[in-house]
Amino acid sequence: MATDLYQEIILDHYKHPQGRGLREPFDAEVHHVNPTCGDEVTLRVSLKDGVLADVSYDGQGCSISQASASVLHELLTGRPVAEAMSVLDSFTELMGSRGQLEPDEDVLGDGIAFAGVSKYPARVKCALLAWMAFKDATAQAVEQGSDA
Amino acid sequence: MTAVTGFDAEAIRKDFPVLARTVHDGLPLVYLDNAATSQKPSVVIDTLREYYEQHNANVHRGIHVLAEEATALYEGARDKVAAFVGAPSRDEIVFTKNSSEAINLVAYAIGTGSAGFPALGPGDEVVISEMEHHSNIVPWQLLCQRTGATLRWFRITDEGRLDLSDLDTVVNERTRIVAYVHQSNILGTLNPVSPIVERARQVGALVLLDASQSVPHQPVDVTELGVDFVAFTGHKMCGPTGIGVLWARRDLLEAMPPFLGGGEMIETVTMESSTFAAVPHKFEAGTPPIAQAIGLGAAVDYLSAIGMDAIKAHEKALTAYALDALDEVPGLRIIGPRTAVSRGGAISFALGSIHPHDVGQLLDEQGIAVRVGHHCARPTCLRFGVPATTRASFYLYTTEAEVDALVRGLHHVAKFFG
Numbered sequence: 001m002a003t004d005l006y007q008e009i010i011l012d013h014y015k016h017p018q019g020r021g022l023r024e025p026f027d028a029e030v031h032h033v034n035p036t037c038g039d040e041v042t043l044r045v046s047l048k049d050g051v052l053a054d055v056s057y058d059g060q061g062c063s064i065s066q067a068s069a070s071v072l073h074e075l076l077t078g079r080p081v082a083e084a085m086s087v088l089d090s091f092t093e094l095m096g097s098r099g100q101l102e103p104d105e106d107v108l109g110d111g112i113a114f115a116g117v118s119k120y121p122a123r124v125k126c127a128l129l130a131w132m133a134f135k136d137a138t139a140q141a142v143e144q145g146s147d148a
Numbered sequence: 149m150t151a152v153t154g155f156d157a158e159a160i161r162k163d164f165p166v167l168a169r170t171v172h173d174g175l176p177l178v179y180l181d182n183a184a185t186s187q188k189p190s191v192v193i194d195t196l197r198e199y200y201e202q203h204n205a206n207v208h209r210g211i212h213v214l215a216e217e218a219t220a221l222y223e224g225a226r227d228k229v230a231a232f233v234g235a236p237s238r239d240e241i242v243f244t245k246n247s248s249e250a251i252n253l254v255a256y257a258i259g260t261g262s263a264g265f266p267a268l269g270p271g272d273e274v275v276i277s278e279m280e281h282h283s284n285i286v287p288w289q290l291l292c293q294r295t296g297a298t299l300r301w302f303r304i305t306d307e308g309r310l311d312l313s314d315l316d317t318v319v320n321e322r323t324r325i326v327a328y329v330h331q332s333n334i335l336g337t338l339n340p341v342s343p344i345v346e347r348a349r350q351v352g353a354l355v356l357l358d359a360s361q362s363v364p365h366q367p368v369d370v371t372e373l374g375v376d377f378v379a380f381t382g383h384k385m386c387g388p389t390g391i392g393v394l395w396a397r398r399d400l401l402e403a404m405p406p407f408l409g410g411g412e413m414i415e416t417v418t419m420e421s422s423t424f425a426a427v428p429h430k431f432e433a434g435t436p437p438i439a440q441a442i443g444l445g446a447a448v449d450y451l452s453a454i455g456m457d458a459i460k461a462h463e464k465a466l467t468a469y470a471l472d473a474l475d476e477v478p479g480l481r482i483i484g485p486r487t488a489v490s491r492g493g494a495i496s497f498a499l500g501s502i503h504p505h506d507v508g509q510l511l512d513e514q515g516i517a518v519r520v521g522h523h524c525a526r527p528t529c530l531r532f533g534v535p536a537t538t539r540a541s542f543y544l545y546t547t548e549a550e551v552d553a554l555v556r557g558l559h560h561v562a563k564f565f566g
Contacts, residue, residue: 037504
């Protein structure tokens, strides 16, 4: 039921997004859309010595997609890239679990609230939108860094 | 009870098995997603079963009982569809996969050309509108990219009507075809035909009408409309998926080049070249959707027996009722015409700042099926400054009680996210 999907944590992040707004400086910016529903996110990453100095974002979409971006910001900002990628993998795995996985709060923090979303195939893409954008932006930023 | 005398939606509901099912552990299904696809009456489901159980064979070939029966049923469906839309000849009904294929067929023909059907080129213009479904935008964009022709469009007024104030400049001597939607799938707007046809005739342009949302819901007579092409699809009118229709004037069909090549559509074939079958078979390459066409024929019989005038009147009364009822929901904004005049029973709206996905999810949990998103009409959403809408769409079996359930459901959604 609704409380499965719309955990209090998700509604909190939706109503009070953390770190929202695009900020300077940044090393890569991407714009991802969910073509079936029109959810959009623009996301920037700023890298400093292999650490995510900032993950900033802006977007429009449903509570799930926007709350997910807020959680991502909170979880990953300030982390080394390798560590962030491992959190990303855990979150992606959780979203693919169809409700069968017990999420690890030590790894995913508020991200565990999205466990219920994984039972709704149509909404998994909403939850993953910002994370896929993050993956893309970080890959670009890392590549640029290695070119320099 | 419905507002239309003699029309018994409750009785009609019994013809549709799926409407009796429950969802989410016992909630009655309130199906308000008819603009996406309609449900199927038993008579259509039974027709499909009977065809496969008793008559299945390939058509137009084979000298045996089943082949002859299958061919008679398939061609009989063409007769039914022709009569349903007032086609002057059964040969003007081309079976396609869906409306999209029908529109692509015309776009291909006009881009390729043939003797008596000049190909599009630079300097030519194609006119569509801002309220089209993507299926009546993308084929024309592709066509214009391929040929160097220019794409133009009518805009939408704030009320959700087609803005025809610049009709005489948008449709001009360079216009080769005007392709637009008869009834909008997202706004519900029923668009005028005669002023556009009249202007198109002045400049020698063809007119294609995307009637995917009108043929299922009101009487449509292609001769009366006076257009050149009409596209519609079976699954939105109680028929199966995988079957659509292109109606076109016979002289045009005869002049147009074939779209897909293959079996069925030829007269003779040598290793060097081929000649083509007469219309409509020239446009039906390969084994057609036989069962689906026959199922569509059954759907047409079903709708005709109830009467398209009666269905139209029922939906109009229901739409007026729903527009009034939705108006009472705090923060709800209708996107599209706010009165039941020249509009059909597809109602899009925004509920405060709550995202349509969240609205749709919470309605679903109450057993209410609506569509959320851009409805394959993203330019219309952009025009109204929304990323998406929530859309409730009705059909002959929709009741006032279901509209009431929707309104109650929306109050719950507003409270949840409030």
